[in-house]
Amino acid sequence: MESILSALSNEIRAEILKMLSMGGSLSFTEIMERLNMAPKSDAGKFGYHLRTLIDSELIASDEATGKYYLTLLGQDVASFIYGVEDAIRRKKGEMQVRTSSLTIEPFDRKKIVQALIREANVPRKLAESISKEAEERLRKVQVKYLTAALIREFVNAILLEKGLEEYRHSLTRLGQPVYDVTSTIQNASYVGYYSPAEVHSLAGDSVYEEYLLLKVLPRTIADAHLSGAIHLNNANYWILRPADVQHDLRPVLSGKLAADPNGSIAPSHHAPKTLKGALYAILNLVKVSTELVSNSQALPFFNIFLAPYSSGMSDDEVKGALRDFVYLLNTIAGCSVPVAVQLETDMPAFLSDAPVGDTEGLKYGDFHDESLRIARLLLEVMGSKDGSGKPFMNPAIFLKIRKKTLVAEEGCSCLEKACEMAGKWGTPYFVNQDLSWQTENVAYNASLSRLDSAWKGSELGTLRTGVLENITINLPRIAYAAKGNDDLLLERLRELMEISKEALTIKRQVIRDRMKDRLLPLFQEEVSGSPYYRVDDSAGVISFVGLPEAVQFHTGLDILDDPLPLNISKKIVESMLEYSKEMPQLRLMPSYVTFEPAAHRLTSLDISSGLANAKVIAPYTEHSVLPLTRPIPLKKRLQVEEQFQSMMVGGHFFNIRLDEPSPTPEIICNQARRIFETANIGLFSFTKDYTYCWGCGEVSAGLNEKCPRCPCSGDRLVKYTRVYGRYKPSRKWSNQEREFATTMQRFML
Numbered sequence: 001m002e003s004i005l006s007a008l009s010n011e012i013r014a015e016i017l018k019m020l021s022m023g024g025s026l027s028f029t030e031i032m033e034r035l036n037m038a039p040k041s042d043a044g045k046f047g048y049h050l051r052t053l054i055d056s057e058l059i060a061s062d063e064a065t066g067k068y069y070l071t072l073l074g075q076d077v078a079s080f081i082y083g084v085e086d087a088i089r090r091k092k093g094e095m096q097v098r099t100s101s102l103t104i105e106p107f108d109r110k111k112i113v114q115a116l117i118r119e120a121n122v123p124r125k126l127a128e129s130i131s132k133e134a135e136e137r138l139r140k141v142q143v144k145y146l147t148a149a150l151i152r153e154f155v156n157a158i159l160l161e162k163g164l165e166e167y168r169h170s171l172t173r174l175g176q177p178v179y180d181v182t183s184t185i186q187n188a189s190y191v192g193y194y195s196p197a198e199v200h201s202l203a204g205d206s207v208y209e210e211y212l213l214l215k216v217l218p219r220t221i222a223d224a225h226l227s228g229a230i231h232l233n234n235a236n237y238w239i240l241r242p243a244d245v246q247h248d249l250r251p252v253l254s255g256k257l258a259a260d261p262n263g264s265i266a267p268s269h270h271a272p273k274t275l276k277g278a279l280y281a282i283l284n285l286v287k288v289s290t291e292l293v294s295n296s297q298a299l300p301f302f303n304i305f306l307a308p309y310s311s312g313m314s315d316d317e318v319k320g321a322l323r324d325f326v327y328l329l330n331t332i333a334g335c336s337v338p339v340a341v342q343l344e345t346d347m348p349a350f351l352s353d354a355p356v357g358d359t360e361g362l363k364y365g366d367f368h369d370e371s372l373r374i375a376r377l378l379l380e381v382m383g384s385k386d387g388s389g390k391p392f393m394n395p396a397i398f399l400k401i402r403k404k405t406l407v408a409e410e411g412c413s414c415l416e417k418a419c420e421m422a423g424k425w426g427t428p429y430f431v432n433q434d435l436s437w438q439t440e441n442v443a444y445n446a447s448l449s450r451l452d453s454a455w456k457g458s459e460l461g462t463l464r465t466g467v468l469e470n471i472t473i474n475l476p477r478i479a480y481a482a483k484g485n486d487d488l489l490l491e492r493l494r495e496l497m498e499i500s501k502e503a504l505t506i507k508r509q510v511i512r513d514r515m516k517d518r519l520l521p522l523f524q525e526e527v528s529g530s531p532y533y534r535v536d537d538s539a540g541v542i543s544f545v546g547l548p549e550a551v552q553f554h555t556g557l558d559i560l561d562d563p564l565p566l567n568i569s570k571k572i573v574e575s576m577l578e579y580s581k582e583m584p585q586l587r588l589m590p591s592y593v594t595f596e597p598a599a600h601r602l603t604s605l606d607i608s609s610g611l612a613n614a615k616v617i618a619p620y621t622e623h624s625v626l627p628l629t630r631p632i633p634l635k636k637r638l639q640v641e642e643q644f645q646s647m648m649v650g651g652h653f654f655n656i657r658l659d660e661p662s663p664t665p666e667i668i669c670n671q672a673r674r675i676f677e678t679a680n681i682g683l684f685s686f687t688k689d690y691t692y693c694w695g696c697g698e699v700s701a702g703l704n705e706k707c708p709r710c711p712c713s714g715d716r717l718v719k720y721t722r723v724y725g726r727y728k729p730s731r732k733w734s735n736q737e738r739e740f741a742t743t744m745q746r747f748m749l
């Protein structure tokens with residue numbers, strides 16, 4: 001006893017015991033460092049203290065590691081020291097607080113007062129009285145581990161008790177429960193998060209989603225989202241980024257716009273003189289923009305703007321440069337946001353006489369043949385395999401076909417290459433540019449959003465702008481409320497359109513504010529008198545899910561058996577289009593394309609609230625007018641779909657999922673031509689299922705569980721198909737995406 005008490009009679013020795021109780025075992029030098037003792041001059045003194053502790057059997061050293069640790073006796077004594085310290089603090093009435101800036105400070109009531117005034121504008125007198133009450137209660141409960149967060153919880157509870165709910169909203173903390181973080185880390189790889197960065201970003205997502213709903217949007221909009229009447233896409237990035245961007249490559253290629261205007265890390269380019277240089281400048285633009293948008297970015301007129309750089313090069317040289325571009329796009333530029341490359345097969349009128357950079361006398365129209373060559377060679381690269389035999393996921397190719405294309409030799413060969421690529425990888429998108437409603441130059445993005453050039457003349461409509469955001473309306477919810485009454489149905493639809501419009505108006509202001517905050521550095525850079533990203537010209541998409549389910553509930557009739565359901569469907573979409581035209585300056589556009597899977601959440605909410613019958617209802621139809629799981633002949637689908645695509649000016653997509661054995665490229669090509677020539681379809685694609693084997697590199701047709709060539713199965717096989725409009729490997733599918741990918745109807749051509 002005496003030796004223990006004398007061991008404790010020195011502050012340094014007490015510190016050593018506390019240190020070992022917190023930090024496990026530590027070496028001689030580690031302890032000295034933490035005590036801020038000088039390694040040489042203090043070594044003698046320190047050694048003496050250490051020996052005293054060893055002699056009294058409070059600490060011992062591990063022979064293997066040479067580190068010191070607490071004996072059982074030492075552990076008891078260390079907690080005794082803590083107890084004494086607490087008792088002293090209590091006697092002095094002092095509480096120690098662990099703050100959010102990772103320090104330990106004495107409790108200070110004034111800080112509560114300051115926070116109440118600064119964060120919630122609470123009147124000073126009220127703030128004083130709340131802080132006093134909080135202090136009194138905290139003292140009474142004698143918390144052992146007092147943190148700033150805990151004090152905040154106390155204060156919030158007091159605010160609630162006093163009926164001061166609004167103040168509490170401003171003071172609350174956003175974030176995740178400890179349990180959620182733990183389970184996210186443990187389950188990450190099962191739900192498709194394969195990197196530490198993705199897991200890390202989930203915490204940020206939850207904070208910014210909560211912030212959006214609590215602080216940015218009015219209660220009516222937040223509640224409409226939470227109750228499932230609407231769905232806010234990209235809630236995680238809603239207040240930080242626009243959804244997508246359609247670039248203009250000319251400012252970058254002329255060396256007038258630095259992709260990273262903060263100039264911090266990314267190198268700035270002079271006006272490139274070679275194809276390679278031009279492609280590097282574009283990569284730089286893509287890389288920087290990846291972090292500025294939530295969904296996708298597009299490179300319109302890609303082959304036309306590049307054509308002046310490839311003159312005089314051989315096919316192999318051009319292909320080599322394009323192949324490097326595709327590799328770098330998928331690695332260095334990052335794939336988190338997909339990139340759309342739009343390939344033109346004819347010279348758009350507005351570019352024909354437009355000058356090429358600052359070069360005297362050169363016009364883009366002079367490079368028509370060259371632009372077709374680049375398109376064809378890029379299609380060849382994209383149709384090939386990477387080093388281990390897999391397809392390239394980026395860029396998404398949008399081949400724009402004009403009438404002239406189908407009769408010109410080079411144009412036809414582009415179409416053939418794209419059909420070969422479709423037969424092999426299924427990835428390219430086909431755009432029918434010559435439908436009257438497509439306007440002079442339509443621009444689709446990888447998110448499948450669509451902008452037309454009728455807006456303020458051709459360039460302002462599609463270049464250096466994009467879609468701000470997409471709000472999805474739950475149509476079945478409207479039908480349940482209308483109880484078969486057409487007027488009520490359209491009235492309720494209009495209410496939700498109003499709410500969506502309001503949300504999109506707020507979004508526009510939010511993005512303007514972020515540009516002012518210099519959070520979107522490239523986008524606010526001035527190009528010919530306006531910011532690079534033209535917020536005023538950007539569009540708001542109002543999309544929907546569950547059209548066939550809503551109409552079937554409303555009419556009680558099968559959508560294919562009777563003309564009435566189809567007419568109601570048209571009425572719904574028409575009234576959305578009319579509503580959007582009432583306020584032309586807002587550039588609102590209806591669409592059935594969502595930017596993230598929304599139907600699953602909305603269906604579940606309708607089922608749990610008793611509105612929808614769980615036995616009857618699969619997830620509502622998304623990305624289509626007709627149910628996608630139901631077997632309906634291709635011809636019939638085309639007939640119905642073509643009545644709607646022209647009205648859904650914000651985005652549409654006709655996806656022809658091929659059944660196995662899938663058709664030859666020639667058959668695909670004939671089908672594509674038939675659609676171009678006869679159908680009113682703006683955007684379509686052929687989706688092919690295939691499975692890649694990591695064991696032997698074999699690509700087999702269909703979605704397979706076993707490799708047909710080697711014994712590999714399970715995780716060694718990666719399945720590919722289009723989910724919600726985009727190709728994705730199975731390792732990245734969420735549960736909903738897996739269901740979407742495997743249950744959809746497939747067609748024989």
Ligand SMILES: [Zn+2]
Binds near residue numbers: 698710712
């Ligand atoms: Zn294999």
